[in-house]
Amino acid sequence: ATATFSHLYQLCTSAGRSALTTGQAAHARMLVSGFVPTTFVSNCLLQMYARCGGTAHARGVFDRMPHRDTVSWNTMLTAYVHAGDTDTAASLFGTMPDPDVVSWNTLISGYCQRGMFRNSVGLSMEMSRRGVALDRTTLAVLLKSCGGLDDLALGVQIHALAVKTGLEMDVRAGSALVDMYGKCRSLDDALRFFHGMGERNSVSWGAAIAG
Numbered sequence: 105a106t107a108t109f110s111h112l113y114q115l116c117t118s119a120g121r122s123a124l125t126t127g128q129a130a131h132a133r134m135l136v137s138g139f140v141p142t143t144f145v146s147n148c149l150l151q152m153y154a155r156c157g158g159t160a161h162a163r164g165v166f167d168r169m170p171h172r173d174t175v176s177w178n179t180m181l182t183a184y185v186h187a188g189d190t191d192t193a194a195s196l197f198g199t200m201p202d203p204d205v206v207s208w209n210t211l212i213s214g215y216c217q218r219g220m221f222r223n224s225v226g227l228s229m230e231m232s233r234r235g236v237a238l239d240r241t242t243l244a245v246l247l248k249s250c251g252g253l254d255d256l257a258l259g260v261q262i263h264a265l266a267v268k269t270g271l272e273m274d275v276r277a278g279s280a281l282v283d284m285y286g287k288c289r290s291l292d293d294a295l296r297f298f299h300g301m302g303e304r305n306s307v308s309w310g311a312a313i314a315g
Contacts, residue, residue, distance in 0.1 A: 113152040124156040147175050150180070159184055163180065184196060209241045212227050225246060243265070243269075244279075247280035263284075
């Protein structure tokens with residue numbers, strides 16, 4: 105039963121909103137059967153509702169889960185961020201028992217996507233103070249926020265952090281550095297770093313051309 109229900113929910117999640125009715129039918133069948141879902145199955149159900157039904161459906165499942173793990177929390181957090189509800193996402197994040205780097209990055213990215221660049225930078229700094237190691241996603245979003253703020257001085261500090269952590273050579277972080285220098289109108293630095301990149305992708309080329 106575990107494999108059956110989890111597989112059904114995963115298929116619905118892949119199909120998207122059009123599969124909500126099918127997902128609800130599978131959920132109803134599980135409830136009627138008396139099957140007690142594992143945390144894994146509950147997470148599959150939660151992901152299905154988050155993808156197919158929206159935050160209200162997902163939150164109903166989340167609130168009724170007897171056991172939640174980090175995947176459960178991150179799924180609900182991501183659902184709110186995708187819906188553009190950063191206030192509820194932040195409130196939920198504040199109650200998380202043990203947020204991981206994915207949790208932090210989800211909210212940091214959410215702020216950046218909404219143009220709330222100072223919130224994004226501030227949360228990144230809080231993440232660092234809490235001893236959670238920044239990864240390439242954090243750096244890329246942080247650099248995008250620096251570009252949005254037109255804050256070259258902060259961008260240079262983040263570049264130094266990228267060098268210190270060895271992430272400067274990562275193509276995603278590197279592309280974000282080129283973009284940041286371009287957005288902050290430091291074109292010489294943007295092109296200098298671009299030409300020094302060992303690996304480039306469409307984002308780094310686009311950033312260099314736009315800069």
